[in-house]
Amino acid sequence: MTINGSRTALITGASRGLGLALARALALEGWQLLLDARGVAALETARAALSEWTTVVALAGDVADAGHRAALAAAAVELGGLDVVVNNAGILGPSPQPNLLDYPLDTLAEVFRVNVIAPLGVLQAVRHTLKPDARIINITSDAAIAAYPGWGGYGSSKAALEQLSHVLAAENPEWRVYWVDPGDMRTAMHQAAFPGEDISDRPLPEMSVPGFRRMLDGGLPGGRYAVGDLIAVEVA
Numbered sequence: 587m588t589i590n591g592s593r594t595a596l597i598t599g600a601s602r603g604l605g606l607a608l609a610r611a612l613a614l615e616g617w618q619l620l621l622d623a624r625g626v627a628a629l630e631t632a633r634a635a636l637s638e639w640t641t642v643v644a645l646a647g648d649v650a651d652a653g654h655r656a657a658l659a660a661a662a663v664e665l666g667g668l669d670v671v672v673n674n675a676g677i678l679g680p681s682p683q684p685n686l687l688d689y690p691l692d693t694l695a696e697v698f699r700v701n702v703i704a705p706l707g708v709l710q711a712v713r714h715t716l717k718p719d720a721r722i723i724n725i726t727s728d729a730a731i732a733a734y735p736g737w738g739g740y741g742s743s744k745a746a747l748e749q750l751s752h753v754l755a756a757e758n759p760e761w762r763v764y765w766v767d768p769g770d771m772r773t774a775m776h777q778a779a780f781p782g783e784d785i786s787d788r789p790l791p792e793m794s795v796p797g798f799r800r801m802l803d804g805g806l807p808g809g810r811y812a813v814g815d816l817i818a819v820e821v822a
Contacts, residue, residue, distance in 0.1 A: 593618070594619070594666060595620070598673055598675035603791050605672070613636040616640050618643075620661050621633065622658060629644050649704040650703070677697055697740060719762065752765070755808045762806075764801050801816075
């Protein structure tokens with residue numbers, strides 16, 4: 587099933603927003619794609635559109651489910667292995683977001699399960715399919731390092747993902763591990779974080795793609811990056 591000479595990427599949360607923007611950019615260059623999302627209809631729409639340019643395998647499911655992660659790993663084997671894993675799937679939590687003293691603890695546990703444990707679970711499932719010098723991109727947020735009132739649940743989950751990524755990089759120097767703040771974007775999740783507000787001034791996810799391309803194509807060392815900084819350097 588592997589296309590001779592092509593590269594293969596697994597992108598979670600790929601039916602909309604940043605995940606779909608990255609998938610579209612790679613599809614146009616002939617990358618094979620293994621895509622995941624929870625919404626069956628939206629994922630199938632994405633698969634059908636992107637299949638005009640490349641091989642696309644789309645598996646609907648929840649990355650927090652071990653069975654779904656095993657299915658992704660099996661598909662990765664069929665595609666000949668992975669060059670890139672983009673852990674993009676995540677959840678915001680309640681909207682509007684509550685202060686920590688009012689945060690439902692069972693909901694907080696779910697946020698951590700999806701935003702922290704699931705990305706590691708994906709990597710554990712597919713690790714034997716990763717090619718030499720594979721790129722791992724874990725999507726994080728400036729809320730991981732800044733103390734925004736009301737963002738304690740989501741932000742602390744992303745802070746945990748960042749530390750997990752940092753240790754993962756230290757333990758696996760053969761990979762390039764990136765933990766990446768894509769910045770504000772005009773997405774459904776961002777709208778949910780600011781219910782009732784006009785977010786039309788935020789850039790579309792496609793605007794961040796050039797920053798991600800520097801991680802995929804260049805010699806950029808692993809570590810934490812803000813996409814806006816990468817794009818600014820490229821423009822300069």
